[in-house]
Amino acid sequence: MDRITIRIRIVQIVSVAALLAAWEAIARAGWVDPLFVPAPSAVTGAMLRVGALAMAGLGDTLAKTAVAYVISVVLGVGGGLVLGSIRSVRQAVNPFVIALYGMPKILVLPWIVLLLGFGTLPAVVYGAIHGVFPILVLVSGAVRDVDHTWLTVARAFGARRRQLYWKVVLPAIVPTVLTGMRLGIVFCLLGVLIVEMFAGVRGMGHVLGSFANGFQAPELFAATALVSMASIVIVLSLDALNDRLSHWRGEAR
């Protein structure tokens, strides 16, 4: 590690440590109501107490997110391929897609719960709705923007339509699909959590909501930290996967 990286790490570690220390000191001194701002030590204790419960909730949420994610990716990539390839469809439909993308999905949440009830189904559906749009928009843009030279070359070498898709379009859009998938997972998770908070009976959103309603601050902070770390790990993993699969692109990404 060179000097600059060392200095950066020092700043990061010192800041976090100082923050935690100050927080602990303030909490111990009684300057804040422990009901609202628990000491880090209390949070750690809570983590041990409700760790199992929180993990179960997290597992539940991640399972629903996974299902919603698969749906989003399939619909998003499939729809993006269609939209990007067929000019007439794209021109007619694109403004609606963009409008739906930009519309805050929270507005239809109560209606979805009315329609599908409480529990797993609305969470999966709402998560899928959240995740499908960024993927759809990104993939359709990428298909539309595939370098024409590559298509001409493939045709010149006798590629049939199916071969054009398999051997040129799909490999060409891989980087964008990966970016879309990285965005999609965060959006899916977000959607599932929102439903769990609004109308959930299980899952991390419900767990967080229960702790908040019960004024169990240390437990709430612990659970929040847990789900945050899980999310960061998932995104970083996808980033690493993205890097490995796009190695042929070099620095340009």
Added chain:
Amino acid sequence: MGGDVGAPHVVLDGVDKRYATSSGPVDALACVSLTVDAGEFCTLIGPSGCGKSTLLGMLGGLVTPDAGRVLVDGRPVNGPDPRRAATVFQEAGLFPWRTTLENIEFGLELQGVARERRRAAATELLGPLGLRDFAGKYPRELSGGMRQRVAIGRALAIDTPIVLMDEPFGALDEQTRLLMGEWLLDIWRRTRKTVVFVTHSLQEALALSTRVIIMTARPGRIKSVVELPLPYPRAMESAELVALRAKLWSEIREESLRAMGDV
């Protein structure tokens, strides 16, 4: 294969091409007729916009004429046929997600050739292409000249009787161009394919071709055809070639001026 060397291989007969642009229809080619014999190295040269790339596109089946016929071996051209002609473009057009070997074997892959066979065919070409150490590299790791060599390798791999080249060295610096020209000549003389070569460069036309076809400014027609039955390698300073260069240049210059004034 295209019959005996010297027999007509490619025929264009009364070919027209018109494009619709935002400022009205533009005649790219007007009543072009020419013949290329088997085993020839035929160069198309002319000012910008004279339609030489369009012509090449027609030979490759990528562009359809509005009038007239395009025949190869006496049969009409209906679309790209990788058994008949291979094309090399100015932008190498390599697929960045494929290695050198994978790019070279692309045409063979499209034709369903088995993996081991096409890998062997591509590997065999690495030697003549001078790319033996770069088999597993990606295009972004190759220089411009190397990428063009891969593109030419890709065209050679499908072993077509005709090879069409659209300013393949246009994006390269002069030294690389000269060396690539020498190298191409060597490959051609060994394989004796029919080559149709589009270029801006008079030097290339004189150094490489058996026949030079000069085109007029837009709408493109054949202005003149010059045979070059000279031995290889060409002695560019010989009296004969100097005279030929002067002659070709005066004709090309005339059309270039016309093209410039035509803006």
Added chain:
Amino acid sequence: MSVALIRAGIVVVALGAWEVFGRLANPLLYVPPSAALPALGRLLTLESYPDLGEHLLLTLREIAVAYGLAIAAGVGGGAVLGLNRLLGRAYGPILAALYAVPAVVWYPSLMLFFGLDAASKIAFGFLLGFFPIALAVLAGIRQVNVQLVTVARAFGASDLVVFRKVMLPAMLFTLAGGLRTGLALSVIGVIVGEVLGSKAGMGSLINHAYGLFRTADYVALVVVTLVLILASDAVAGVVEQRARRWTE
């Protein structure tokens, strides 16, 4: 056939299909346009919700405060991180990592701390709007022409002056984009906060209608809220266009 005509056609067909389907399946649940429009009328004439105005104003106030705080913290924080290379490289990745967490996980904590009142909605809207603004300021500073800064410094300008008089104008365009996204996210944050639990505001009305199964009123409230959101984004869009013209 012109594209606009096709799009209009799609809208007409969609509305028509919704009307037919809604009537046949369950008009109460699916609210066909013929039921939604009168509900919209009742809403706008303050018949269904007489205190609509108060709630609307509250939501707008929450958005304004949340966004204002987001701008202050976003520009300030982004500037500090952008100007000081060490701090920027130390905290930039932390910021990016936090951005990867779905913001709604912070909301229960905010509700615990601030309660069900406007404060938690403001806090959430602030949190959502802060990130795109800070990141845009960071990106904007990075792409400022270094030469301009060097010249200014050579003339003895302090960091603050350099920021205000050289960097800010140069990065106006990137900044405008970030501000627009920040507004959109602040708006969403406030509304999500209201829907998930509040006593007042447009979101709470939506929740209320939903709870009482007053689906037609619910649709009307959604339409009004949607108009509010579109209007705010349209205003932001106009400001962004102006900024673009200044920087070109």
